Amino acid sequence: VIYMRKKGDVYGAHRVIEPVGYLPQQAIKLDNSLPIYSNEILIDVEYLLITSTAFRRIKEQCHSDISKMKHEFTRIVDEKGKFQDPVTGSGGMLTGTIREIGVSIQNKVNVKKGDKIATLVSLSLTPLKIKEIQEINLNTGHLKIEGYALLFEKGLCVKLPNDLPENLAVALMDIAGAPAMTAKTVVMGQNVIVFGAGKAGLLCLYEAMKRVGPTGKVICVEYDSNKVELVKTLNLAHQVIQIDATKPLEVLERVKEALGGDLADVSINCVNVPDTEMATIISTKDSGIIYFFSMSTTFSKAALGAEGAGKSVKMLIGNGYTEGHAELAFQIMRENEKLKEAFKKYFV
Numbered sequence: 446v447i448y449m450r451k452k453g454d455v456y457g458a459h460r461v462i463e464p465v466g467y468l469p470q471q472a473i474k475l476d477n478s479l480p481i482y483s484n485e486i487l488i489d490v491e492y493l494l495i496t497s498t499a500f501r502r503i504k505e506q507c508h509s510d511i512s513k514m515k516h517e518f519t520r521i522v523d524e525k526g527k528f529q530d531p532v533t534g535s536g537g538m539l540t541g542t543i544r545e546i547g548v549s550i551q552n553k554v555n556v557k558k559g560d561k562i563a564t565l566v567s568l569s570l571t572p573l574k575i576k577e578i579q580e581i582n583l584n585t586g587h588l589k590i591e592g593y594a595l596l597f598e599k600g601l602c603v604k605l606p607n608d609l610p611e612n613l614a615v616a617l618m619d620i621a622g623a624p625a626m627t628a629k630t631v632v633m634g635q636n637v638i639v640f641g642a643g644k645a646g647l648l649c650l651y652e653a654m655k656r657v658g659p660t661g662k663v664i665c666v667e668y669d670s671n672k673v674e675l676v677k678t679l680n681l682a683h684q685v686i687q688i689d690a691t692k693p694l695e696v697l698e699r700v701k702e703a704l705g706g707d708l709a710d711v712s713i714n715c716v717n718v719p720d721t722e723m724a725t726i727i728s729t730k731d732s733g734i735i736y737f738f739s740m741s742t743t744f745s746k747a748a749l750g751a752e753g754a755g756k757s758v759k760m761l762i763g764n765g766y767t768e769g770h771a772e773l774a775f776q777i778m779r780e781n782e783k784l785k786e787a788f789k790k791y792f793v
């Protein structure tokens with residue numbers, strides 16, 4: 446019989462040592478001790494997938510010296526009880542195997558003991574204990590470790606699929622919120638524009654093409670010629686506009702040309718550079734919806750820009766999570782072999 450502690454807070458506040466009353470993401474130090482509380486999940490960690498901002502910083506600080514990097518990662522986790530880069534505040538995610546599920550949530554979660562999973566919540570709020578760092582991959586930012594992590598009742602994880610390579614599944618989970626929101630937003634007959642045909646953009650295009658049906662139109666705005674060719678080869682848009690999305694008036698002209706004078710019902714922004722808010726806003730109908738998935742989006746630029754242009758568009762902030770998002774991204778790969786191969790080639 447495994448001893449468990451009583452039920453903890455749904456969001457993990459019971460694990461916060463400092464400052465008390467805060468939630469784990471904001472906390473300076475978390476309690477990573479065992480046994481688990483009755484509403485927690487215990488994971489034997491295999492890989493820490495460190496977010497590129499944090500990994501790059503630590504790699505530079507340690508001049509790519511593996512032993513110094515091992516020491517620095519271990520020091521941070523020992524000090525904080527979680528991995529959160531003290532400079533950038535960012536974390537990452539992890540993969541591992543479920544060792545134990547607390548008694549009070551056993552019927553509420555869709556994973557079981559022994560499942561291989563990846564977490565969908567940031568390492569910056571996940572209690573973690575590193576026993577040993579076995580390997581560090583300088584290119585991918587993946588750390589193979591021996592250790593454990595804890596997930597709270599609201600802590601999301603997804604079972605890794607058996608039929609897709611693990612690194613592909615993990616890359617998909619990063620951007621899975623975008624195609625899932627596309628699927629939930631786009632309906633038949635609409636004009637849709639996807640800005641940026643990278644990882645997120647390609648999957649959004651695929652979902653948009655599927656949802657608009659034969660009467661809708663999907664436009665891709667992308668400036669890189671290789672990506673433009675890729676979208677055309679994969680038939681992921683009715684038209685691809687090769688243009689710099691930071692130039693709103695030029696974009697508007699090309700969009701109108703492509704849509705016969707019309708604008709978009711739904712615009713999805715997946716670029717990775719700043720200053721593309723206005724091109725997105727003025728290319729969208731007054732009654733339209735804009736989904737800003739890009740982390741380069743500035744809230745004030747979007748809000749004030751829409752006001753200045755007299756646009757009453759509905760603007761959605763790109764939430765990384767929406768229910769069923771990882772499963773949908775996995776399913777897209779199963780449905781489209783060519784897209785899967787392209788994804789593996791360019792992004793994994």
Ligand SMILES: NC(=O)c1ccc[n+]([C@@H]2O[C@H](COP(=O)([O-])OP(=O)(O)OC[C@H]3O[C@@H](n4cnc5c(N)ncnc54)[C@H](OP(=O)(O)O)[C@@H]3O)[C@@H](O)[C@H]2O)c1
Pocket residue numbers: 619620622640641642643644645646666667668669672688689690691715716717718721737738739740741763764765766
């Ligand atoms: N909201 C969330 O929860 C969440 C989660 C994950 C990621 N994100 C964000 O989503 C965005 C997209 O992520 P991703 O992984 O799909 O990135 P990605 O693979 O780098 O794709 C971005 C695409 O935009 C293109 N692009 C860059 N500048 C452009 C411009 N001026 N005009 C037109 N196209 C341009 C890029 O071309 P090049 O390749 O030539 O640069 C690339 O094809 C990022 O900002 C990322 O941080 C958000």
